[in-house]
Amino acid sequence: MLHMRIAKRQEPLGLGGSCLVLFLALALSLVLSGILLFLGGTPPLEGLATLFYGAFGSRWALEDSVLKAIPIFLCSLGVAVAFRLKIWNIGAEGQFALGSIGATWVALSFPDWPSFILLPAMIGMAMLAGGVWGLIPAILRQKLRTNEIIVTLMMNYIGILVLDYLVYGVWKDPSSYGFPMTPEFSDNAIVGKIGSSSINWGLLHCVVLGTFIWGFFKFTRLGFELKVSGDNVAAARYAGLPYDRLVILVMVISGALAGWAGFLEASATVNRLQPSIIVGYGYTAIVVAWLARLNPLNIGIASILLAGLRVGVENLQLELQVPAAFGGILEGLILLTVLAGGLFTHYKIERRRME
16 A cells, blocks of 8 residues: 655755746646636637737737836835745735825925936835835834734725825816826826837836845845844844844835835826726735745746736737636636645655555
């Protein structure tokens, strides 16, 4: 009689083995997605082909995927910083909303400032608003021992409702024919496009910030302390590392990066503040961070993949009338299969014959 058990590997799989596991996990998620399409009355191969062509099959589709990947990348980079310390920031959506609010306040209050002053001021206010929104659950965790998962999740709804209050009320454009939106930003408050493409200069922001965060964790003492504290809290406290202050630091950085994403979405993509700016980028960022194993380079790749899925699902809706919820299902399938596949990088299945 054969007996199956899961045993820990003496050494984790190398790069080749990890890539194979990732490839098989993604393939499994696509097979499961094809089955769901079939059950919904859509030919699986045609549906998946339509999905990927709509995401990456043309210049317009590729540019739209990169455009949506920009805020996802920044939000994901932020939550990855917190996750490194084993602090579960689920509040990137609310921090994104507060960042867009902070940037909008500067844009509407000082529209005549030159762009080289106005845009940095908008970034600074967006980071401040997002950072403060991340600071609140960190302080509550330290002082009242609250659970940061619940607090950050609940604060998402508060942040979105504050945004709604402003665009339906004091910031509502009188000439918007009743639609909830602010007046359009002045030209000085808009981040421009790269050449003749639809991609804005936020892509450069992502490259710079991603490189900075990578270097911060790899080459600085503070980054090393964050990684050590995340691996073993008890050992970090025993070694005298300021764990409580590190918690506050990562939550502020996490919120500030999500706030920066809110600035870019309001300034470069929408050119004003309106409720449609909230489309779930903060929640997608959590999926991206886990898929990328918290590595900034991998976050860039995973951001484009997940953003492409969003664009591809829109194409599926138009071409084959597939429900919009299919995109969320596909994201969940990819996350579950990749996380399950990640088990085999550190563990293996052994077969033993039982007497």
